[in-house]
Amino acid sequence: MKNFVQPGETVSVAAPYDVLSGHGFQIGGLFAVAVFDALSGALVEGAREGVFDLAKTSAQAWAVGDEIYWDNSNKVASNVPGTARLRIGVALAIAANPSAIGRVLLIPSPGARVVAGQATTVAASDTIVTGLSLLTSVVATLDSDPIDDPEWVTASIGDQAGTPAAGSFLLKTWKNTSGSDPTPAAATTFGKKVNWIAYGY
Structure with missing residues (x-):
C-alpha cells in the first residue's frame, strides 16, 4: 500500500511537557509511554501498546481488570474516571493503597x-x-x-x-x-x- 506510514505501536510526536523515559504523556486523545527523556516540544518516541508499570495515585487500591485512566493534571494513572481523564487501559496486577506504581495493560482508545x-x-x-x-x-x-x-x-x-x-x-x-x-x-x-x-x- 502506497499510503501505509507505520505500524503505530510507537509514534513520534512533540512532547507536550518535559517527560522522562518510562513515564506516560497525553496529547488530546493520544496516550503513550515515553521511550526516552524529552523536553517539552522536543520529538519523543511514545509506546502506545504493551504492559507498563506506571506512576499511580498512591491512595488507591487497584484490582486486576480495573479500568485505568490518565490524570493529566497530576501525571499519574488512576482507577477513578473523570470528565477530563482519558481511559488508557486496565490494571494487570493488584496495587495496594498506598502504592506509587501500578501495572497497566495499555488499550489504545477507540476514539469518542x-x-x-x-x-x-x-x-x-x-x-x-x-x-x-x-x-x-x-x-x-x-x-x-x-x-x-x-x-x-x-x-x-x-x-x-x-x-x-x-x-x-x-x-x-x-x-x-x-x-x-x-x-x-x-x-x-x-x-x-x-x-x-x-x-x-
Whole structure:
C-alpha cells in the first residue's frame, strides 16, 4: 500500500511537557509511554501498546481488570474516571493503597463514540445509564411538545465518579413555579418520553 506510514505501536510526536523515559504523556486523545527523556516540544518516541508499570495515585487500591485512566493534571494513572481523564487501559496486577506504581495493560482508545436512546421519566431526576464508560457531554429533549409540567429538560454528566457513576447522566425535568412565575421548579408529572444523545468513551 502506497499510503501505509507505520505500524503505530510507537509514534513520534512533540512532547507536550518535559517527560522522562518510562513515564506516560497525553496529547488530546493520544496516550503513550515515553521511550526516552524529552523536553517539552522536543520529538519523543511514545509506546502506545504493551504492559507498563506506571506512576499511580498512591491512595488507591487497584484490582486486576480495573479500568485505568490518565490524570493529566497530576501525571499519574488512576482507577477513578473523570470528565477530563482519558481511559488508557486496565490494571494487570493488584496495587495496594498506598502504592506509587501500578501495572497497566495499555488499550489504545477507540476514539469518542456516540450513543442515543429514549427514556421515560419516573421522577424529577432520573439516572440514565448509556453503556459508555465515560461521558463527555449529553443533549436531551422532550419527545413531545412542552406543557406546563414538564416544560423543559436538562441533562448533567456530573463528575463521572459517583455523582453520577461513570457512563451515566442525570436527566431532570422542569416546570414553571406557577403561571405567572417562570422560576424553574422540579417537575411533578412523569411518564414523559425524552430523547437523548450522549458522547464519550
